[in-house]
Amino acid sequence: MQFPRYRVLPPTSRLILVVTLLNMPPLHGAVRLLQQTKDALTLEGAKIVVDYGKTVTFTARFEATFPTEHVTILLKGHNEDTLHVEEIPVNADGTIEFIYNAEHDPLPPFGTMLIQARVDLEGGRMLISEPIPFAYNDSRFPWQTISQDDLNMHWYAGEASFAAEALKAAVSGLESIRSFFPITSTEPIHIYVYSNPVDLQDALAMGGETWAAGHTPPGLDAILAAIEPGPNQSFEMNTEIPHELAHWVLFRTLREGYHRQPVWLLEGMASMAELDTPPDHASALQAAHRTGTLLPFTDLCASFPTDAGGAFLAYAQSRSFVTYIRKTYGDAVLLRLTRAYHNRGILDGTSCAVGTIEALGMPLGQLDENWRKSLALQEYDPNEVHNLAPFIAVMALILIVPLWGLLEQTSKRRNHGRGPT
Numbered sequence: 001m002q003f004p005r006y007r008v009l010p011p012t013s014r015l016i017l018v019v020t021l022l023n024m025p026p027l028h029g030a031v032r033l034l035q036q037t038k039d040a041l042t043l044e045g046a047k048i049v050v051d052y053g054k055t056v057t058f059t060a061r062f063e064a065t066f067p068t069e070h071v072t073i074l075l076k077g078h079n080e081d082t083l084h085v086e087e088i089p090v091n092a093d094g095t096i097e098f099i100y101n102a103e104h105d106p107l108p109p110f111g112t113m114l115i116q117a118r119v120d121l122e123g124g125r126m127l128i129s130e131p132i133p134f135a136y137n138d139s140r141f142p143w144q145t146i147s148q149d150d151l152n153m154h155w156y157a158g159e160a161s162f163a164a165e166a167l168k169a170a171v172s173g174l175e176s177i178r179s180f181f182p183i184t185s186t187e188p189i190h191i192y193v194y195s196n197p198v199d200l201q202d203a204l205a206m207g208g209e210t211w212a213a214g215h216t217p218p219g220l221d222a223i224l225a226a227i228e229p230g231p232n233q234s235f236e237m238n239t240e241i242p243h244e245l246a247h248w249v250l251f252r253t254l255r256e257g258y259h260r261q262p263v264w265l266l267e268g269m270a271s272m273a274e275l276d277t278p279p280d281h282a283s284a285l286q287a288a289h290r291t292g293t294l295l296p297f298t299d300l301c302a303s304f305p306t307d308a309g310g311a312f313l314a315y316a317q318s319r320s321f322v323t324y325i326r327k328t329y330g331d332a333v334l335l336r337l338t339r340a341y342h343n344r345g346i347l348d349g350t351s352c353a354v355g356t357i358e359a360l361g362m363p364l365g366q367l368d369e370n371w372r373k374s375l376a377l378q379e380y381d382p383n384e385v386h387n388l389a390p391f392i393a394v395m396a397l398i399l400i401v402p403l404w405g406l407l408e409q410t411s412k413r414r415n416h417g418r419g420p421t
């Protein structure tokens with residue numbers, strides 16, 4: 001990525017430092033701090049090359065009109081604390097080259113990063129460049145992009161019609177989400193469509209993340225999906241893209257409250273946003289209902305079952321349950337419910353069971369009973385019972401692949417020191 005010549009820092013930067021210090025209580029080091037000045041460091045030909053999952057190479061040149069043999073490089077995420085500080089030598093011709101090892105210390109995948117150069121001179125004088133933003137995107141594939149409003153669809157396999165259909169699913173998905181949950185985020189939305197789950201899982205692993213239960217971590221700046229061009233693409237687009245979009249929107253609206261929500265509620269809303277219904281959801285529900293094997297929602301607060309059949313049923317139940325709540329109490333109820341869970345603080349078994357009282361006037365167990373009665377009223381068609389094996393096989397893949405990646409990445413995460421998003 002080629003950047004133009006740096007702009008100089010605004011002349012107010014020194015003034016801001018003085019004003020800040022004047023508002024501070026007296027400090028022993030105040031005299032020394034007041035003598036420290038911050039000026040613009042001007043670089044020429046700054047260039048950043050991303051080799052995703054391996055290196056970030058930053059090169060530039062500056063006119064050395066001051067005596068220095070070293071420059072300090074600062075690397076950080078957008079709106080985050082500095083991740084990395086490193087002093088590097090200045091070459092005789094004024095050029096610098098900084099190579100960040102992203103294999104050893106993974107950077108957040110698909111995030112906007114900022115890089116800055118700083119020179120500390122004698123007498124407390126500091127020269128610092130403006131931060132240069134760059135996108136830390138998966139550079140292994142020849143991404144193409146189409147956009148509509150704030151939605152940007154990136155893809156590398158399939159024709160233009162494939163991307164157009166994916167974009168249409170995203171537009172309709174946003175409308176679907178908006179019908180039951182307000183979208184407050186005005187951030188541009190970037191969706192990267194991989195052609196297979198392995199490419200996607202590798203992309204996350206190289207960024208120190210995992211594809212947990214088939215989901216992009218909702219805190220990432222981008223949404224990732226795995227859809228193979230072919231006969232099933234429409235169904236996969238209409239389910240996977242709105243589902244992931246819903247998680248992304250919910251995370252940005254709820255922020256710290258996101259992880260206080262029961263899993264049945266998050267997954268129920270994300271599944272309800274889907275434009276198509278998995279064909280065997282209804283028959284799986286009816287079969288479990290008839291055999292008395294429906295899962296209590298109090299058991300679906302912290303996580304879903306890890307076995308493929310249990311996970312499939314948990315998704316089908318959560319979608320049906322949240323749809324029932326919406327139909328019974330109105331479109332606005334889900335926002336009220338998420339706020340109620342947010343206000344209760346950290347989620348545990350008790351708060352999950354009684355968190356529905358504030359928004360719906362009854363505990364979760366009673367709501368569960370009422371939902372089961374509503375199921376009994378639906379007509380049951382035995383011809384709708386299909387073979388669930390293919391869907392259970394898909395769930396098995398979704399559950400096993402991330403577990404594999406999780407084990408592989410555990411040590412990297414620990415070393416990197418970043419918490420889950």
Ligand SMILES: [Zn+2]
Binds near residue numbers: 215247271
């Ligand atoms: Zn989900």
